[in-house]
Amino acid sequence: xxxxxxxxxxVPPLLEVHGVVKSFPGVRALxxxxxxxxxxxxxxxxxxxxxxxxxxxxxxxxxHQPDAGRISWRGEPVRLSDPQAAMSLGIATIYQELDxxxxxxxxxxVFLGRxxxxxGLTRPSSANRAAARLLERLGxxxxxxxxxxxxxxxxxxxxxxxxxxLSQDAKLIIMDEPSAVLDSEEVERLFAVIRDLTAHDxxxxxxxxxxxxxxxxxDRITVLxxxxxxxxxxxxxxxxxxxxxxLMTGRDIEYVFPERREHPDPDAAPLxxxxxxxxxxxxADVSFTVxxxxxxxxxxxxxxxxxxxxxxxxxxxxxxxxxxxxxGRRLRPGDVAAAVSAGVGLAPEERKSQGLLLGESISRxxxxxxxARFARAGFLSRAAEAxxxxxxxxxxxxxxxxxDREVRTLSGGNQQKVVLARWLLRDCRVLLxxxxxxxxxxxxxxxxxxxxxxxxxxxxxxxxxxxxxxxVLGLADRVLVIGDGxxxxxxxxxxLDEHRVLDLVMEDAAAHGGPMHxxxxxxxxxxxxxx
Amino acid sequence: xxxxxxxxxTDAPRQPSGTAGRRSGAxxxxxxxxxxxxxxxxxxxxxxxxxxxxxxxFLAVDNVLTILRLAAVIGVxxxxxxxxxxxxxxxxxxxxxxxxxxxxxxxxxxxxxAADVHWIVMVVTALLVGAGCGLxxxxxxxxxxxxxxxxxxAMLAAARGLAxxxxxxxxxxxxxxxxxxxxSGDVLGVPTLVVIFALVAVAGWVLLNRTTFGRRTFAxxxxxxxARLAGIRxxxxxxxxxxxxxxxxxxxxxxxxxxxxxxxSTHGTLYELDAIAAVVIGGTLxxxxxxxxxxxxxxxxxxxTLGNVFTLNNLSSSAQAVARGVIIVVAVLLQMRLATxxxxxxxxxxxxxTGGLPAPAGAAGTVSGGATPGGPGGPAPGATTDRP
Numbered sequence: 001x002x003x004x005x006x007x008x009x010x011v012p013p014l015l016e017v018h019g020v021v022k023s024f025p026g027v028r029a030l031x032x033x034x035x036x037x038x039x040x041x042x043x044x045x046x047x048x049x050x051x052x053x054x055x056x057x058x059x060x061x062x063x064h065q066p067d068a069g070r071i072s073w074r075g076e077p078v079r080l081s082d083p084q085a086a087m088s089l090g091i092a093t094i095y096q097e098l099d100x101x102x103x104x105x106x107x108x109x110v111f112l113g114r115x116x117x118x119x120g121l122t123r124p125s126s127a128n129r130a131a132a133r134l135l136e137r138l139g140x141x142x143x144x145x146x147x148x149x150x151x152x153x154x155x156x157x158x159x160x161x162x163x164x165x166l167s168q169d170a171k172l173i174i175m176d177e178p179s180a181v182l183d184s185e186e187v188e189r190l191f192a193v194i195r196d197l198t199a200h201d202x203x204x205x206x207x208x209x210x211x212x213x214x215x216x217x218x219d220r221i222t223v224l225x226x227x228x229x230x231x232x233x234x235x236x237x238x239x240x241x242x243x244x245x246x247l248m249t250g251r252d253i254e255y256v257f258p259e260r261r262e263h264p265d266p267d268a269a270p271l272x273x274x275x276x277x278x279x280x281x282x283x284a285d286v287s288f289t290v291x292x293x294x295x296x297x298x299x300x301x302x303x304x305x306x307x308x309x310x311x312x313x314x315x316x317x318x319x320x321x322x323x324x325x326x327x328g329r330r331l332r333p334g335d336v337a338a339a340v341s342a343g344v345g346l347a348p349e350e351r352k353s354q355g356l357l358l359g360e361s362i363s364r365x366x367x368x369x370x371x372a373r374f375a376r377a378g379f380l381s382r383a384a385e386a387x388x389x390x391x392x393x394x395x396x397x398x399x400x401x402x403x404d405r406e407v408r409t410l411s412g413g414n415q416q417k418v419v420l421a422r423w424l425l426r427d428c429r430v431l432l433x434x435x436x437x438x439x440x441x442x443x444x445x446x447x448x449x450x451x452x453x454x455x456x457x458x459x460x461x462x463x464x465x466x467x468x469x470x471x472v473l474g475l476a477d478r479v480l481v482i483g484d485g486x487x488x489x490x491x492x493x494x495x496l497d498e499h500r501v502l503d504l505v506m507e508d509a510a511a512h513g514g515p516m517h518x519x520x521x522x523x524x525x526x527x528x529x530x531x
Numbered sequence: 532x533x534x535x536x537x538x539x540x541t542d543a544p545r546q547p548s549g550t551a552g553r554r555s556g557a558x559x560x561x562x563x564x565x566x567x568x569x570x571x572x573x574x575x576x577x578x579x580x581x582x583x584x585x586x587x588x589f590l591a592v593d594n595v596l597t598i599l600r601l602a603a604v605i606g607v608x609x610x611x612x613x614x615x616x617x618x619x620x621x622x623x624x625x626x627x628x629x630x631x632x633x634x635x636x637x638x639x640x641x642x643x644x645a646a647d648v649h650w651i652v653m654v655v656t657a658l659l660v661g662a663g664c665g666l667x668x669x670x671x672x673x674x675x676x677x678x679x680x681x682x683x684x685a686m687l688a689a690a691r692g693l694a695x696x697x698x699x700x701x702x703x704x705x706x707x708x709x710x711x712x713x714x715s716g717d718v719l720g721v722p723t724l725v726v727i728f729a730l731v732a733v734a735g736w737v738l739l740n741r742t743t744f745g746r747r748t749f750a751x752x753x754x755x756x757x758a759r760l761a762g763i764r765x766x767x768x769x770x771x772x773x774x775x776x777x778x779x780x781x782x783x784x785x786x787x788x789x790x791x792x793x794x795x796s797t798h799g800t801l802y803e804l805d806a807i808a809a810v811v812i813g814g815t816l817x818x819x820x821x822x823x824x825x826x827x828x829x830x831x832x833x834x835x836t837l838g839n840v841f842t843l844n845n846l847s848s849s850a851q852a853v854a855r856g857v858i859i860v861v862a863v864l865l866q867m868r869l870a871t872x873x874x875x876x877x878x879x880x881x882x883x884x885t886g887g888l889p890a891p892a893g894a895a896g897t898v899s900g901g902a903t904p905g906g907p908g909g910p911a912p913g914a915t916t917d918r919p
Contacts, residue, residue, distance in 0.1 A: 314760075316759070316760055336759055336760060336762055337762050337763070337764045339762070340761070340762025341762070346760055348760055353754070353756060353757070354756050354757055354760055355757055355760065356754070356757055357749075357750055357753045357754050357757055357758075357820075358753075358754070359753060359820060359821065360749070360750075360753065364746070364749075367746075368746075368750055368758070368761045368763070369761045369762045369763075371743040371746055371747065372743060375742065375743045378742045378743055378744060379737075379741055379742050380741055380742055380743060380746065382741075422761065
């Protein structure tokens with residue numbers, strides 16, 4: 001398909017989403033999403049991690065119910081009350097973690113829930129023939145319908161998912177990062193399938209972070225940011241890369257960054273020294289130092305290895321080479337407890353699953369890493385614990401300031417403060433922040449920035465990773481630009497601007513065939529990552 | 532199509548609209564106290580039934596002491612099990628470890644040594660054997676990364692088999708009179724076994740609620756990854772949980788040796804099921820992260836009292852088993868109802884699609900009224916809720 005199908009006069013779009021809002025306790029995942037998909041087009045959905053893509057997909061698949069907004073199908077308002085409702089309309093979703101039953105055959109999976117059967121007895125031969133026809137149509141006659149799905153490579157499994165969608169007579173197929181698990185040849189074959197689908201008037205919503213793919217296969221682009229549609233209907237081929245990325249990363253309001261100290265004492269001995277750090281398949285030869293009072297930022301696209309670097313410094317991953325020193329003492333690689341006792345703290349990327357005990361109180365979350373301090377011979381003084389937690393809650397202005405409250409009920413920003421409070425209570429000297437404002441309301445971000453700066457001013461060495469380049473530039477004294485697992489540049493933050501960083505990343509990407517990660521062997525280790 | 536740029540939001544720090552302060556103060560009935568209150572009520576109902584059906588015998592001091600003495604052994608095992616389950620694991624091998632400990636502590640060699648030195652040798656042997664089995668479980672699970680269910684299932688088979696080998700399938704009689712005298716005695720009228728159970732329960736409560744060990748147990752069971760990233764040595768802690776469970780099995784073995792005056796490879800049969808049942812109806816979540824010692828103690832008492840009431844009324848143990856099964860299901864169903872509010876949100880990603888109830892499928896407009904009489908139309912669009 002070379003040309004995007006023009007809006008046919010009088011024909012309503014296949015799918016129209018207007019003003020969809022979806023909140024979860026503490027965070028508003030979708031905050032006014034608009035999207036229209038025409039029959040026979042490939043509509044690309046772009047946005048960073050946490051922008052709301054996954055939630056939107058789940059709303060369209062009927063797995064989540066929106067709190068507000070309108071969804072229309074062929075011009076008629078519809079309610080996607082459950083996955084069956086979405087499927088019966090003709091919306092099929094191919095999730096990133098493929099939802100196939102590994103122990104069943106290809107044909108069983110294709111017709112799961114709609115088995116070929118007579119009088120309750122399954123008819124494998126008929127199912128196998130039908131599955132074979134579908135796979136052939138997809139140009140994958142090489143996949144045997146009787147093969148066990150668990151034994152197939154990822155690309156073939158994906159085809160099984162697509163075959164299932166086709167068998168349901170889907171009019172709209174949503175593909176959530178289908179290329180993440182494919183090599184370039186497989187991606188080409190996937191594109192051929194997609195083109196064939198659209199030629200038959202099936203619409204595809206295609207999610208990927210690889211801009212070059214979107215240029216190749218896409219017709220129009222919708223960009224999400226912070227749960228909102230920031231642009232919709234952009235032509236996929238003509239829109240300049242920079243514009244797309246600015247839409248994804250740029251912000252609508254100027255955040256207020258706190259004043260950066262002029263000279264974070266250049267003579268001070270570095271507190272954190274990272275030398276030649278590498279993790280096979282992820283990043284290599286990363287070296288940097290952070291002095292007390294300094295904020296160092298790691299900028300780069302998703303999959304560049306930024307988070308992995310941070311986690312390896314912390315010991316949450318075991319680096320395959322290099323050393324980490326804190327205050328001159330070498331840390332044992334791959335040992336979080338050792339890093340923590342050396343005074344290192346991490347605010348992880350996935351706050352809820354990695355950072356917090358959601359069902360526990362604020363107080364218990366704050367004291368988690370400092371329990372020994374409140375204990376004598378192992379016995380906790382709960383009064384002292386609660387008092388210390390209260391002090392942190394007051395100092396960081398956690399709202400509501402009730403230390404007995406379950407962390408689950410807090411907003412994203414306040415949850416992040418609880419994580420920071422944990423490390424402050426421990427008097428940590430090196431603070432590693434992975435996406436510190438992910439899921440934090442726009443209004444609360446400036447407060448978070450001031451907080452981070454304040455910590456640095458008290459002598460903490462801070463490392464910040466963020467997908468939002470302006471955030472890194474605004475917050476950090478010094479910035480390392482990371483691309484494809486390597487340090488591309490290290491410069492004072494003042495010497496860089498967003499476009500310069502993007503240029504560095506893009507040049508590198510052009511030279512290395514894509515700004516993408518090399519995470520083949522540790523697939524989907526982080527759920528919903530890679531944004 | 533034009534690109535529309537959405538203007539800024541005005542997000543002031545938003546108060547989450549969700550459930551406010553589920554556990555904080557106000558909700559007396561919703562908190563742990565309330566859940567235990569339900570167990571207290573259940574126990575009271577059983578006692579009333581017992582008094583009504585066997586008025587002269589049920590409340591007799593002897594009968595009450597019998598109930599407590601029976602509860603004591605399984606109770607001690609259940610305390611250890613509570614820790615393991617809160618920590619996110621399971622221990623199927625407790626009964627087998629009890630058997631092995633009792634056999635090892637009553638071999639001729641051990642008894643001979645005990646005769647030379649002191650009967651405490653037998654006690655120490657039982658505890659060490661229990662701790663050793665627990666250590667093996669712990670190492671295999673924490674460092675070998677074997678699923679707890681499988682590792683302890685293997686220990687269940689192996690430990691009982693070893694007990695049979697050592698005992699040569701014979702029942703070993705405890706010879707030491709001082710040992711028997713000590714453990715079959717009483718303290719101010721309370722049987723020693725009951726006193727031991729009380730001590731273990733109190734120690735367990737303190738350990739769980741007042742020490743760093745207990746706090747870390749909740750953290751490891753509630754979110755192992757968060758606990759690891761907070762600097763807790765999750766593997767080591769997990770190992771200690773199984774050692775703890777093994778030690779309680781050793782204590783239980785000593786108590787059984789005293790009560791039956793024997794050591795036998797058939798001791799403790801199916802203790803794993805009784806202990807898990809008691810822990811679970813006591814309100815401890817099988818997925819870990821939440822639970823109480825008080826609930827476990829009440830759970831043990833409920834099961835033992837139930838058995839006593841059935842026995843007093845000459846009802847078969849088969850009928851008792853049926854009642855037991857019903858109680859477990861009802862208790863766990865109640866527990867799930869209490870837990871869904873707080874747990875289903877933990878994994879947003881998975882959606883709540885597991886509730887397989889045929890909800891009135893509402894592809895807008897296609898479904899009329901449904902079964903509810905007088906409910907005009909379905910729920911208004913936009914006012915939908917996420918949960919079935």
